[in-house]
Amino acid sequence: MVTTATASRTIAIQPPPLHDGQRQVLSSSARFIVLITGRRWGKSKAGALWLLDGAMGPGAGPGTVCQWVAPTYAICKFGWRELVRLGQQIPGATILSPRRPTVDSLLMLPNGAEVCLGSADHPDSLRGEGLTRVGVDEAAMVPQAAWTEALYPALGDHAGRAMLISTPKGPNWLQKRYLRGQDPTDPEYQSFRFPSDSNPYLNPAVIEAARGELPDMVFRQEYLAEFIADGAVFRNIEACTRVVEPTGSIVVGVDWAQSDDFSVFTAVDIATGAVIEVERINQLSYSIQVDRLKQFCNRVGAIMVLAEDNGPGAAPCDYAAEAGLPLQRFTTTASSKPEIIGNLIAAFDHQKIALSIPDEHLLEVVTTELQAFTMTRGATGSFRYSAPDGMHDDCVMSLAIAWEAKRRGGMVWEVF
Numbered sequence: 167m168v169t170t171a172t173a174s175r176t177i178a179i180q181p182p183p184l185h186d187g188q189r190q191v192l193s194s195s196a197r198f199i200v201l202i203t204g205r206r207w208g209k210s211k212a213g214a215l216w217l218l219d220g221a222m223g224p225g226a227g228p229g230t231v232c233q234w235v236a237p238t239y240a241i242c243k244f245g246w247r248e249l250v251r252l253g254q255q256i257p258g259a260t261i262l263s264p265r266r267p268t269v270d271s272l273l274m275l276p277n278g279a280e281v282c283l284g285s286a287d288h289p290d291s292l293r294g295e296g297l298t299r300v301g302v303d304e305a306a307m308v309p310q311a312a313w314t315e316a317l318y319p320a321l322g323d324h325a326g327r328a329m330l331i332s333t334p335k336g337p338n339w340l341q342k343r344y345l346r347g348q349d350p351t352d353p354e355y356q357s358f359r360f361p362s363d364s365n366p367y368l369n370p371a372v373i374e375a376a377r378g379e380l381p382d383m384v385f386r387q388e389y390l391a392e393f394i395a396d397g398a399v400f401r402n403i404e405a406c407t408r409v410v411e412p413t414g415s416i417v418v419g420v421d422w423a424q425s426d427d428f429s430v431f432t433a434v435d436i437a438t439g440a441v442i443e444v445e446r447i448n449q450l451s452y453s454i455q456v457d458r459l460k461q462f463c464n465r466v467g468a469i470m471v472l473a474e475d476n477g478p479g480a481a482p483c484d485y486a487a488e489a490g491l492p493l494q495r496f497t498t499t500a501s502s503k504p505e506i507i508g509n510l511i512a513a514f515d516h517q518k519i520a521l522s523i524p525d526e527h528l529l530e531v532v533t534t535e536l537q538a539f540t541m542t543r544g545a546t547g548s549f550r551y552s553a554p555d556g557m558h559d560d561c562v563m564s565l566a567i568a569w570e571a572k573r574r575g576g577m578v579w580e581v582f
């Protein structure tokens with residue numbers, strides 16, 4: 167129950183029933199609370215309630231300002247929805263812009279306290295001073311400067327409190343605060359970490375489905391709430407290296423050469439997930455490369471070729487289409503690349519792929535590239551994949567494109 171004393175009466179509202187983990191967190195009296203959980207644990211819900219408690223609890227009144235902050239206003243929605251739901255139960259509360267989280271959204275409480283919203287991508291919206299409490303949702307995606315230069319100093323005037331709420335996004339400023347919260351000699355910080363499945367209201371089937379589908383690394387981050395370090399991403403390479411007799415339809419993935427790279431063609435059997443042949447060529451004109459691709463496709467009996475069509479791929483894709491190959495185009499973008507690499511990682515994690523490449527040298531080249539391939543973090547904590555400096559990634563890209571062709575089932579869509 168959250169209560170507030172106004173001049174004339176005490177108001178009590180009924181918060182949602184909290185699960186065990188949420189109760190533990192809300193009973194913390196640390197000045198800075200770090201709450202790291204898997205998706206759908208109920209952290210935004212818990213954080214919103216904690217923030218409202220700061221605006222209504224003992225000592226709150228005119229001049230009390232609590233702010234809910236997220237990386238964007240769109241992400242403010244989850245906490246704001248909960249704050250509005252609770253605020254509507256409070257007689258005498260006024261809510262501005264209840265439906266849309268914006269810079270104008272405001273919850274004015276009958277005791278004179280206020281709850282407002284801030285978005286880290288609008289630094290002007292972050293309160294620069296006089297904050298009583300701040301709840302930062304998806305804090306791992308909030309730039310460190312928003313915390314150290316705006317929010318933390320704004321809490322200084324009144325020894326205000328903060329809750330930093332997030333799924334983890336690898337080693338970053340938030341992990342440092344999480345670790346401070348684990349250090350018993352640092353009483354200012356207390357931190358908690360819970361996997362998604364400790365939310366008893368969440369259907370376990372949702373989690374099991376994610377475990378079976380996602381790359382292990384992503385599952386561990388998003389559902390087990392682990393801080394995953396940068397590093398190699400492909401596991402089980404050895405276990406996935408085995409001879410498989412081709413049985414079904416074959417698709418081919420193509421990564422075209424950039425200046426001093428290699429063009430790589432990779433053939434995958436749709437039925438078994440076996441990589442049955444690889445060709446790697448460079449220093450050849452595009453028309454010769456397309457001839458080689460044609461021979462390769464004939465040899466393996468390809469029903470579909472998926473080829474990168476941007477970057478150096480535009481011209482050879484046109485040649486390949488003119489040459490009558492069953493060509494589909496793949497455009498590499500900041501979102502399509504991590505998606506197909508993620509699917510390939512999941513294929514190795516769940517051992518759905520087999521490296522059945524007869525040529526030993528090529529098998530070794532592919533294996534070496536897979537072992538070296540690395541994940542680093544983008545500015546917002548998203549996964550970025552690449553070969554380490556000075557190493558090639560064309561076998562991995564060609565394989566990821568071939569795996570995407572398999573996922574599409576070798577389907578050729580003609581659009582007129």
Ligand SMILES: Nc1ncnc2c1ncn2[C@@H]1O[C@H](COP(=O)(O)OP(=O)(O)O)[C@@H](O)[C@H]1O
Pocket residue numbers: 182183184185188203204205206207208209210211212244365367368
């Ligand atoms: N204590 C609770 N009682 C009932 N449902 C809850 C509770 N905590 C969380 N939930 C439900 O779990 C889901 C995830 O909650 P949310 O706060 O959005 O999680 P997160 O921010 O961790 O992703 C929502 O559907 C929410 O209503």
Ligand SMILES: [Mg+2]
Pocket residue numbers: 209210211244303
């Ligand atoms: Mg949330």
